[in-house]
Amino acid sequence: MRNVLVIFKKELKSYFASPIAYLLLAIFAVIFGFFFYSATRFFVLQGMQMQMMGRGMPMDVNEYVIRPLLTNASVIGLFLIPMITMRLYAEEKRSGTIELLMTSPVRDLEIVLGKWLSALVLYASILGISGINLAILFAFGRPDWKPILVGYLGLILQGGCLLAIGIFISTMTKNQIIAGGATFAVCLMLWVLDWVSAYDQSAWAKVVSYLSVVTHFEPFSKGVIDTKDVIFYLSMIFFGLFLTTRSVESLRWRA
Amino acid sequence: MIKVEGLTKRYARTVAVDDISFEVQKGQIVGFLGPNGAGKTTTMRVLTCFLPPTAGTANVAGFDVLEQSLEVKKRIGYLPETPPLYPDMEVGEYLTFVGRLKGLASADVPKRVNEVCDRCAISDVKAKIIGKLSKGYRQRVGLAQAILHNPDVLVLDEPTSGLDPKQIIETRELIRSLAGDHTIILSTHILSEVEHSCERVIIINQGRLVAQDTVTNLTNRLRGSESVAVEIAAPTGDLNPAEVRQRLEQVTGVSRVVLKDTKDKHCSFEVESMQGRSIRAEVARAVVTAGWDLNELRPVGFSLEDIFLQLTASEKAGTKVEEKKEEEKQAEAKV
Numbered sequence: 001m002r003n004v005l006v007i008f009k010k011e012l013k014s015y016f017a018s019p020i021a022y023l024l025l026a027i028f029a030v031i032f033g034f035f036f037y038s039a040t041r042f043f044v045l046q047g048m049q050m051q052m053m054g055r056g057m058p059m060d061v062n063e064y065v066i067r068p069l070l071t072n073a074s075v076i077g078l079f080l081i082p083m084i085t086m087r088l089y090a091e092e093k094r095s096g097t098i099e100l101l102m103t104s105p106v107r108d109l110e111i112v113l114g115k116w117l118s119a120l121v122l123y124a125s126i127l128g129i130s131g132i133n134l135a136i137l138f139a140f141g142r143p144d145w146k147p148i149l150v151g152y153l154g155l156i157l158q159g160g161c162l163l164a165i166g167i168f169i170s171t172m173t174k175n176q177i178i179a180g181g182a183t184f185a186v187c188l189m190l191w192v193l194d195w196v197s198a199y200d201q202s203a204w205a206k207v208v209s210y211l212s213v214v215t216h217f218e219p220f221s222k223g224v225i226d227t228k229d230v231i232f233y234l235s236m237i238f239f240g241l242f243l244t245t246r247s248v249e250s251l252r253w254r255a
Numbered sequence: 256m257i258k259v260e261g262l263t264k265r266y267a268r269t270v271a272v273d274d275i276s277f278e279v280q281k282g283q284i285v286g287f288l289g290p291n292g293a294g295k296t297t298t299m300r301v302l303t304c305f306l307p308p309t310a311g312t313a314n315v316a317g318f319d320v321l322e323q324s325l326e327v328k329k330r331i332g333y334l335p336e337t338p339p340l341y342p343d344m345e346v347g348e349y350l351t352f353v354g355r356l357k358g359l360a361s362a363d364v365p366k367r368v369n370e371v372c373d374r375c376a377i378s379d380v381k382a383k384i385i386g387k388l389s390k391g392y393r394q395r396v397g398l399a400q401a402i403l404h405n406p407d408v409l410v411l412d413e414p415t416s417g418l419d420p421k422q423i424i425e426t427r428e429l430i431r432s433l434a435g436d437h438t439i440i441l442s443t444h445i446l447s448e449v450e451h452s453c454e455r456v457i458i459i460n461q462g463r464l465v466a467q468d469t470v471t472n473l474t475n476r477l478r479g480s481e482s483v484a485v486e487i488a489a490p491t492g493d494l495n496p497a498e499v500r501q502r503l504e505q506v507t508g509v510s511r512v513v514l515k516d517t518k519d520k521h522c523s524f525e526v527e528s529m530q531g532r533s534i535r536a537e538v539a540r541a542v543v544t545a546g547w548d549l550n551e552l553r554p555v556g557f558s559l560e561d562i563f564l565q566l567t568a569s570e571k572a573g574t575k576v577e578e579k580k581e582e583e584k585q586a587e588a589k590v
Contacts, residue, residue, distance in 0.1 A: 006355040017343050100339035100400070103303040104356045105328040252306055 003106045007114025008121075011088070015122050020087070024080050028126045035072045036133040039065045061143040062223070066134065070151040070221045073130055074214070077123070077159050078187045084122055085166025086180035088115045089248070093174045098251070108248045112241055116160075116167055123159040127152065147223025154220020157233035158213050162187050164240025171247040190214075256281045256408060256438040257302065261311035264297050271297040273462040274311070279455075281407075284434045286449030286456045287442035294462040295442040296336060299410050302440070303333040316407050329358060332406035332437075336413050338397025342386030346377060346396055349385060350403060357404035367403060375399040375429065391422040398426070402433065409433065411441040415448060427452050481528040483535055486551035487542055488521045496522050499547070506541045508532035521550065 015021040043065050050059070092098040101111055137143050166183040173179050194212035196205045209215055213236075216229040257279040264272040272294040279285050287295050300306040301313055304324040312319060318326040341349055347368060354364040372378040375395045380388060385396065394417065401409055414430065415423045431452055433439060443449060449456050449470065456473060458465040466473065487499055496517050503512045508528050515523040528534040535552060542549045 003356070006352070010352045013348075014341065014343060095339070095342070096335060096337045097339040097341060099300075099303075099305055099333070099335045100353070101356075103305050103328055103331070103333045104353075105325050105358050106356060107325070 003110040004114045004117065007101075007106070007111050008117045011115050011118035012121060015084075015118065020083070021122055021125075024083060024122070024126055025129060028076055028080060029129045031076050032069075032073060032130050032133065035069055036130075036136075039069055040137075061137055061141050062147050065137065066143060066148055066151070067221050069130070069133075070148075070155065071217070073127060074155055074158055074217050074221075075191070077127075077155065078162065078191055079184070080126060081123070081159065081162045081166055081187055082180040082183035084119050085163055085170050085183055086176045087170070088119065088167050089170040090173055090176045090179040093251075094176075102248075102252070109241075109245050112167065112244045112248060116164060116241060116244075119163045119167065120156070120160050123163060124156055127155055127159075144223075150223045150225055151221050153225070154217050154229075157220075157230065157237075158217050161213060161233050161236035161240060162190070164237045164244065165190075168240050168244040168247060171244055171251070256283075256316060257440065258314040259298075259302075259311070260313075262298065262301060262308050262313055263310040264294075264301060264306065265309045270462055272301070272459075275459065275462075275464045276311075277457050277464065277467050279438055279440060281438055282435050283455060284430070284439045284441070284453045286453035287440055287459070288444070288446065288449050288456055289442075289459040289465075290444055292461075293444075293459045295444075295459065296412055298459070299333070299412050299440065299442060302408075303331055303410055304328055305333075329404075330407045332401035332404065332409045334397045334401040334409075334411045334414055336416070338393050339400070340385045340393060340396060342384070344385055345382055346385060346388070347372075347381040349396070350399060353400045354403050359404055367405075371399040371403050374402070376425070390417050391419065394418055394422070394426070398429065402437070405436075407438060409437045409439045409441075411439065413443055414441055415443070415445070481533060481535075482555040483526045483528075483538060484515075484523065484551065484553045484555050485526055485538060485542070485549070486521055486523045488548040488550050490546070490548055494520060494522055494547070499545075500524065502541060502545055503538065506534065506537045508534045508537060523551075525555065 043059070043061070046064070047059055089098070092101065102108075134143075134148065138145075162183075165186055166179075169183045169186065170176075170179040173182075190211065190213045192212070194209040194215045197209040197215075210232075213233075216232045219226045219229055257277075259278070260276045262272055262275045263270070275294075275298060287298070289295050297306065301308050301320060302315060304320050304327050307321055312321075314320070315327045316330045318330070320327050344352070350368045350371065351364055354367055355361065359367060369378075372381055375398050377392060377395050377399060380392055380396075385393065388396065394414070398411070398414060401411065411430070415426050418426060427448070430439060430441065441448075441452070453470060455467065455469050457467040485503070488494065496514055499522055500512050500514060503509060503524060503526055506526075509526055510529045511527040513525045513527075515525055517523075526534065526538055535554065539549055539552055
């Protein structure tokens, strides 16, 4: 555990010592800010139209603003995650620092966990920026905070599982671009897999769409914690980290 | 302290290390010598638990590198060929990280970091970003990293490569000062390096062990005869080289005299003794009694260079030296 913390601190520091963290924070702030602006403008416009038509139907901020925003945040995450994970192992392999890590009295799993946790914390702090936008909603309205928390839990779980896959891919190459590109492709695939459910209802299509990380995020965005989805994310995280550890181990045998 | 038995490491198609066995006693400095591509780095990587051996065993401080790798790693400090540095970290920050990684208690880390910084003469760059350091400083930070947790065994892969002459001397002195407390294995393809800093030499070539002995023993073993360079001048008049040569050949114990150079009043010879004879005194006496001036009398050193070439050449009896050189060039190109 101590070793995990040592690696974790070092990785987190190096994210923030280089421009990577700030770049990602900025990208997210701009894109999410735009989504937020669009969503609230649309909400306000709709509210005005409703009043003009004389139907004072109550409109739910959670339903019309926050839920689509959270889904959008998960999509932005898909694009940012490869940039977070691509360097984690590829860079160590290229610069030779992997020799330091692998000849230190630390288990491979501890290194993997430390790196994954640091990536997760960076991802969480990127998501944290959206809190500023949501705070504005709280200042002018009364959204329900519980579904928001659940939504963020879903985002973190989804991010954690994609980050685990990203680290795994990073262990397989010395080249950061390749690691990033491949991770992006896999993330995108895991996102669009659920589209098959739109035109196919066979058992095969159900399995494929079950694999999509987005399918499992939907309940979270509605504020529902479904154990099925939690287990899906946790097992994906476990599987990804397991593969990473095996891959790091095999570096020794293949080197 | 280190015991290697029948160590073999095979990569997909090539055999990098082939059935090597050796032992290193506590506190010794051992030079690991061989041309590029001989298998030095591979052997070191096995010792540091970076690579598992294909066959054979390696034991460091009583622990097996495969079965008890965590225990081995605690007791070993390793400086790979390229120092494992994070270019975006500060030196002090980096060493603190390594100290924690190697398992030092957090309270001891700052003290140890200061100690090794002093020892490796990098205190003045402690607050600098590693990426901005010169090659010499980087190498020293790498060395500091290796000795940080005060390991029993130090494995240094070409510790002086890429340094300027002054830095090479400083690094050698540093390494020598570390002996005693630490058992050190250092690899190099520069022979004078071993002559300067090591007590024992292990020579490997093409993955096989060629020789292991102390430096003096190796030199003695291969030195059959003594060679002396002599420069003679006539105090007056001209010097007849043929005459001098004849006179030198008459000295007891001399087997061969080769005329090297004649400059108007000087003659240089290389005089070789018979097996096991010392001839310097006799030669000097002969020259002086003949009435000539003895300008120079100098034993021609039998360097490790010669030993190495002899050993690696006899390893592959029948092949010509040119082929050998060709191969070495290729091996270098590969690396």
